[in-house]
Amino acid sequence: MKKLVNDPKNVVDEAVAGFAAAHGDIVRVSSDPTFIVRADAPVSGKVGLVSGGGSGHEPLHGGFVGVGMLDAAVPGAVFTSPTPDPIFAATQAVNGGAGVLHIVKNYTGDVLNFETAADLALAEGIEVRTVIVNDDVAVKDSLYTAGRRGVAGTVLVEKIAGAAAERGDDLAAVAAVAEKVIGQVRTMGVALTPCVVPHAGEPSFTLAEDEIEIGIGIHGEPGRERIQLEPADAIVDRLLGPILEDIPFVSGDSVLLLVNGMGGTPQIELYIVFRRAAEVLAAKGITVTRTLVGNFTTSLEMQGMSISVLKLDDELTELWDAPVQTAALRWGR
Amino acid sequence: MKKLVNDPKNVVDEAVAGFAAAHGDIVRVSSDPTFIVRADAPVSGKVGLVSGGGSGHEPLHGGFVGVGMLDAAVPGAVFTSPTPDPIFAATQAVNGGAGVLHIVKNYTGDVLNFETAADLALAEGIEVRTVIVNDDVAVKDSLYTAGRRGVAGTVLVEKIAGAAAERGDDLAAVAAVAEKVIGQVRTMGVALTPCVVPHAGEPSFTLAEDEIEIGIGIHGEPGRERIQLEPADAIVDRLLGPILEDIPFVSGDSVLLLVNGMGGTPQIELYIVFRRAAEVLAAKGITVTRTLVGNFTTSLEMQGMSISVLKLDDELTELWDAPVQTAALRWGR
Amino acid sequence: MTNDTINLDQLTGWLTRFRDLVTEQVSYLTELDSAIGDADHGSNMTRGMGAVVEKIQASPAGTVDELFKGAGMTLVTSVGGASGPLYGTFFLRIGTTAGPVASLDAPGLAAALRAGLDGVVARGKAEAGDKTMYDVLAPALDAFDAALLASSDITSAAAAAYSAAQTGRDATEALLARKGRASYLGERSIGHIDPGAASTSLLFQALTEILGEE
Amino acid sequence: MTNDTINLDQLTGWLTRFRDLVTEQVSYLTELDSAIGDADHGSNMTRGMGAVVEKIQASPAGTVDELFKGAGMTLVTSVGGASGPLYGTFFLRIGTTAGPVASLDAPGLAAALRAGLDGVVARGKAEAGDKTMYDVLAPALDAFDAALLASSDITSAAAAAYSAAQTGRDATEALLARKGRASYLGERSIGHIDPGAASTSLLFQALTEILGEE
Ligand SMILES: Nc1ncnc2c1ncn2[C@@H]1O[C@H](COP(=O)(O)OP(=O)(O)O)[C@@H](O)[C@H]1O
Ligand SMILES: Nc1ncnc2c1ncn2[C@@H]1O[C@H](COP(=O)(O)OP(=O)(O)O)[C@@H](O)[C@H]1O
Ligand SMILES: [Mg+2]
Ligand SMILES: [Mg+2]
Ligand SMILES: [Mg+2]
Ligand SMILES: [Mg+2]
Structure with a gap:
């Protein structure tokens, strides 16, 4: 394995630090727990959009945080869903009073961890809606399985739902737009x-x-x-x-x-x-x-x-x- | 060798065709000879910027054609400088009456082929200035050698010179800005x-x-x-x-x-x-x-x-x- | 030796021994996950149980619910992936069901474990034959309960559970995955043991070992 | 056999034979370019000379200048890279110097070749020892001129030139490159024959072979 890395354990932290250094005009980065939010978060009155998942898919999701797209991205370890605590913290950080949409790729780990984070947010009085992206037709869908995976279509969901939130749609409307993209x-x-x-x-x-x-x-x-x-x-x-x-x-x-x-x-x-x-x-x-x-x-x-x-x-x-x-x-x- | 290609002979032509199909709002593509120009070329009264070189460095140069950057890019075969004829044709296509700047990476082949193209343009009454990008410090520079190579710094030259042309600088001024970037x-x-x-x-x-x-x-x-x-x-x-x-x-x-x-x-x-x-x-x-x-x-x-x-x-x-x-x-x- | 009850020390020992086993078998678990998943189950479990034991050692729990709620919470916040929430919920429910006691008798342990399993199902919606940790957990607890009908000895119930766990683990090899990452492979998931089933089998191995000691 | 003049057919044969040699040795030339360049000299020369011969066959030239200007122009517009303009200029200058004639005598050929070399130097600024095609072309033409002082036979002058070309080619192995792509390698360019030097040696091999025939 030849990689431009230092200690493999620090890959995500160092990359996130580099991302923060490179894009300080667009994002802020919180460490412990680690998440990325747009520089002006929370935007008062706007629905907040949070996505996240294992690292290693860059630019997904951190590269899509900013005006007109995501309010926050939560990176897990490489190919491992983040735990609920940073997702919850990111949700709090972007809540501008209009509720928060979680955009989750359909993997058991991501779904479960976001689910717990949403519960924690609800307990704090933050309204959360969740959409599950499952665009991968390579996987046969069925009621009895984990269903299709969420893959590159996620970018389109994040862009389009982000634009809906930016123009002032409320949480239900932003979620509906996201679902529409997922459906199509x-x-x-x-x-x-x-x-x-x-x-x-x-x-x-x-x-x-x-x-x-x-x-x-x-x-x-x-x-x-x-x-x-x-x-x-x-x-x-x-x-x-x-x-x-x-x-x-x-x-x-x-x-x-x-x-x-x-x-x-x-x-x-x-x-x-x-x-x-x-x-x-x-x-x-x-x-x-x-x-x-x-x-x-x-x-x-x-x-x-x-x-x-x-x-x-x-x-x-x-x-x-x-x-x-x-x-x-x-x-x- | 595993690649997403059809016949290796057609790699550049097919990729350029794909590029044209994907970015029709930004560029037009000419075939025979092959070059890429911004959709609204030539821009009357603006200095035209032409760059080019072997293919395989994408997005350089085609990905940098558009408002505020290059007017044309001339792709050669993979890692092989284009011949003078497409460079000349691209120079003609972007000449808005204010002359054309050739931005050339310092490789003998690129320098020589752009030189010939500039001669051809001059013969047609088009004023051409040439700047040679040579940012690679891995190569020791000397009067007696081919000098340093042009590498990634080329992107910065193209962006900044492109902005100077877009704001209306004349050919000498655009060339001077390009030289300043090359120097720094x-x-x-x-x-x-x-x-x-x-x-x-x-x-x-x-x-x-x-x-x-x-x-x-x-x-x-x-x-x-x-x-x-x-x-x-x-x-x-x-x-x-x-x-x-x-x-x-x-x-x-x-x-x-x-x-x-x-x-x-x-x-x-x-x-x-x-x-x-x-x-x-x-x-x-x-x-x-x-x-x-x-x-x-x-x-x-x-x-x-x-x-x-x-x-x-x-x-x-x-x-x-x-x-x-x-x-x-x-x-x- | 037989045990009518299991006390806080033994339960702490169970978690510690589980940590040791997943750590010893980290490569094995990851290899299983390479074949039909994303090659992280070994490091996920090792990271998570490492954190659990570290936390227990730093501030030992005073009651059974404290121990397992702490373990569950630590897994939830340190693992991620599918196994973090699932194992996390398993231990959280055990704690909630056990309550603020210093030890559990056999029916008490059985009820707590059963509540843990219910938690896993509530979160993951797995059914028998889906090729998940459920296919070890469910038959193991059934065997545990069945053994208790004959005797109230936790040691022999745990041994029965571990034996059923191993059988359940091995039986996942022939299954076509319908839950988790392995389900994306369709037919190609057949012929490999499920990594979560393997780690769950280690959980019962740890329990029998800790009860056999002393 | 001896030749006091070289006619259009022979000159056409020269280019055709050069095409054959670079085509036969395409892998050798590309291997040389892999070591210290970008692995395309073989395919560049084959593509270029292929186009040259194709064009000659489609519309044969009526005069020497037409033949070489056509060849030079074709190389310039079909090769790219460094070798396209350099070989292109070489042939263009030969044509311009030869003029609209049907054949060249020995001094005429010498003058045309010398003009070609001057063209290469004007474009590429190479000097002796820079490890380029110059290091074959210059000694080969010096040997050609020297041979003509003794006799006006083109065949023996060409043989002398080819011999000097081979020596020049082999001598590039020990040189540190100062021009072209190989110069970027610095010390690491030492120990490899220059690909352009090798193809230029084939140019003189082709000339001797064509003069030796008939
Ligand atoms: N819905 C589910 N219900 C029960 N167990 C599951 C479910 N999904 C996955 N698992 C278990 O989780 C294991 C994978 O865990 P792990 O590799 O740590 O997480 P991830 O799949 O997120 O990488 C699987 O082998 C399986 O036993
Ligand atoms: N400045 C120069 N003067 C003379 N010959 C040169 C010069 N630069 C390069 N060459 C010749 O060109 C050859 C390389 O040709 P080729 O591989 O076809 O082009 P490129 O280097 O553009 O890939 C070198 O081996 C050398 O002999
Ligand atoms: Mg994982
Ligand atoms: Mg080349
Ligand atoms: Mg896994
Ligand atoms: Mg080359």
């Missing part, structure tokens, strides 16, 4: 290489020089299926199939197309993927009206990518276009 | 892993599990020195030493600190690096007033990073802060 976004990913968790020091799976994993999550876990390496276009087709069938997306739809790098993929490859995905959507009569390409929800240094498609309407488009000022996503200000 | 920025980099050029299919050097290359360029070439892997802080100190000695940077200086990922480095590691670099600068009485952290000048999937320090004054700070709207760098609009 689907994602699937592929890994070319595994990643190495710093304290583990070993990749959690190994792939031969001609193998790839289809339907991976974002924690270096194996995917649904291991196949032979294929040309980029064939891989894109393989991911887009289940995505488009799921809602389904149909001719006449307007969509946002997100091609998300897993951390170690060169940008030139992401654009090769984007080209094919846009081509396939166009052939199906689906219009790509908004786009996002880059590393947004990563798995450390993993090579690979995910494709997300979000069905847009006028409201979602307007909220997507609204100004945002975070370390990793910025426009309009 | 220094960079040095490290590789943890090599990268693989798609058509080569093999890494151009190999490193053992406990070795790193200090003083690398951005073309997968070996660096000045191969050493044992060290903690991140020690590596940062090793890079910052030659950078700070070179101009030199001294107590009381205000600087922009850029921590640039080489393409395959997790963001969490870049922030660990940033933390240490900011710490070292603070200890020397140097104030970090502007920051940039991320993948800006890459070497495909290489793991590693470079640190750049730019001495700021009021003018450069103001130009840095000016609005910019490109695929990879955006604020103020």
Whole structure:
């Protein structure tokens, strides 16, 4: 394992300190417990948005704290959900009196820890609503399972719900917008290489020089299926199939197309993927009206990518276009 | 070699097509010869900025085309300077009557091909000025050598010169601002892993599990020195030493600190690096007033990073802060 | 030896011994989690139980509820992930049910453990066969209760529970996961022992060992 | 056989043979460039000379200047990198100096080659010992000129040039690079043959082979 780290135990703390040093104009960082809030938190009268989860997915979530998006992000250890206490503390820190929305990726650990934090907040008289992001179509959904995972679609939920909160929507309305995005976004990913968790020091799976994993999550876990390496276009087709069938997306739809790098993929490859995905959507009569390409929800240094498609309407488009000022996503200000 | 590509021969063309599809609001793309221009080019009365070089360094240069930065980018084959004809065509396409600035990284191939393109433009009556970026302190400069390479500092030159052009400076003034940035920025980099050029299919050097290359360029070439892997802080100190000695940077200086990922480095590691670099600068009485952290000048999937320090004054700070709207760098609009 | 009751020292010893076992087997637990999860169950449990024992040593509990509420709270605030809240709730409920007493008799311990299991189910919604810690905890407690019908000896009930725990742990290998991270693997989750089932089996191993001592 | 002049067919053959040699040795040239550069000299030269020969075959040149200006222009617009402009200028200057003729005599060829070398120096500013193609080109042309003092036979002058070229190529191994990409390596550039020197040696090999034929 070769990494730019000091003691693996300090990876998250040192990175958060670096993040604070780099983005002092946008965020403040609290330590003990560790969380990141926007510089002007709490914003009086505005619904606060809190997300969080294991570290190693950067820029998710800290990179999305700022005007027009999250009010706070709570980083856990690498690939491990944070405990309830920092989530609760972050919730208190961003409560401007209009309640707080928890945006949680659907993993048992994240769900349970946020649940406890919400209970603690409620006990303090803070109104909390929770939305669970579960956009990963690689996982078959069912009432009897943990359900689908939350992956790169989370970024779109955070941006759009953040814009709704910023324009003054109340807690129920912000939660409703978030649920709408969750209902309309689907994602699937592929890994070319595994990643190495710093304290583990070993990749959690190994792939031969001609193998790839289809339907991976974002924690270096194996995917649904291991196949032979294929040309980029064939891989894109393989991911887009289940995505488009799921809602389904149909001719006449307007969509946002997100091609998300897993951390170690060169940008030139992401654009090769984007080209094919846009081509396939166009052939199906689906219009790509908004786009996002880059590393947004990563798995450390993993090579690979995910494709997300979000069905847009006028409201979602307007909220997507609204100004945002975070370390990793910025426009309009 | 595992990559998200189709035929290695088509990597650049397909990526440029994807880039065009993803960023149609910001750029237009010409094929045969291939170059990228901002959507509203040529801007009448404004100095045009053209940069370019081998592909594989994305987002450099295409990701920096747009309002407030470059007017055009000319991508060559992977790690190979473009030929003069597309550079000439791009120069014509962005000439708004106020002349064109060529921003060239100091590699023999880039310098020679831009030189020829400038001759061709001159023959057409277009005034061209050229600045050569050479920020890499890993290379000893001398009158008798090819001199230092141009690396990540190029991004800062492009942003600041772009802002000067946008505010209406004439060609001589824009060139002078660019030269000022070049005179005040220094960079040095490290590789943890090599990268693989798609058509080569093999890494151009190999490193053992406990070795790193200090003083690398951005073309997968070996660096000045191969050493044992060290903690991140020690590596940062090793890079910052030659950078700070070179101009030199001294107590009381205000600087922009850029921590640039080489393409395959997790963001969490870049922030660990940033933390240490900011710490070292603070200890020397140097104030970090502007920051940039991320993948800006890459070497495909290489793991590693470079640190750049730019001495700021009021003018450069103001130009840095000016609005910019490109695929990879955006604020103020 | 037989035990009609289990006292605060023994219960403290149970937690300490559990800490020792997860620490000894940290790599094993993490390997199990590599195969079907995210390779952190060993370090999660070691970190959490390490914190629990550290806290107990710094300020020993005066009553059973204090001991287990403290342990549960520490797990909740130091582990994260799925196992933190689940093990945390398990111990919190044990404490709440036990109350401010100095020791538990066999029915008292059985009731407390059962309340712990109910807490795990309330939080995680796991059912039999989902391939989770439930598949060790439930049969172990059933065996514990069944043994108590024959005799009020905690030692032999714990031994029965540990035996059922091992069987339950091994049986998770053949299951297709329906809860937790392993569920994302679908068919590929079959053929691996569930890491949480393995750590829960260590919990009963710790109990039998501590009761066998002295 | 001896040659007092070299005609258009032979000159075309020279370029074609050069294309064949760089294509045969593409991996060798790229390996040399891997060690001290960016691993593309083989593919650069193959792509460029491939385009040159393709163009000649599609529309054969009527005069020497047309042939070499065409070749130079094609290299400039198809190679990129350092070698594109340098080899491009080399051939462009040869064409300009040769003029619209059907063949060159020995002094004419010498003058044209010398003009090509001057072009390379004007563009690249290389000096002797910088570890570049100059370190083959300059001694090869000196040997060519020296041979012509003794006899006006182009074949033997070319043989002398090729011999000097090989010596020059091998001598680059011990040099520390001061120009081009290899210069960034400093001391680490020592111990490797310069890729451009190697391809330039092939240029003279091609010339001797074409003159030796028929
Ligand atoms: N819903 C659930 N109910 C009961 N146990 C669960 C549930 N989800 C997960 N677990 C248990 O948690 C274990 C994983 O714990 P751990 O690896 O520490 O957390 P995480 O999965 O968050 O990384 C699984 O092996 C399983 O036994
Ligand atoms: N300034 C120069 N003068 C003469 N020859 C040079 C100069 N710079 C580079 N070269 C030659 O070019 C060769 C490299 O060519 P190539 O690999 O095709 O281009 P690049 O270096 O741009 O990748 C070197 O081996 C050297 O012989
Ligand atoms: Mg985990
Ligand atoms: Mg090159
Ligand atoms: Mg786990
Ligand atoms: Mg080269």
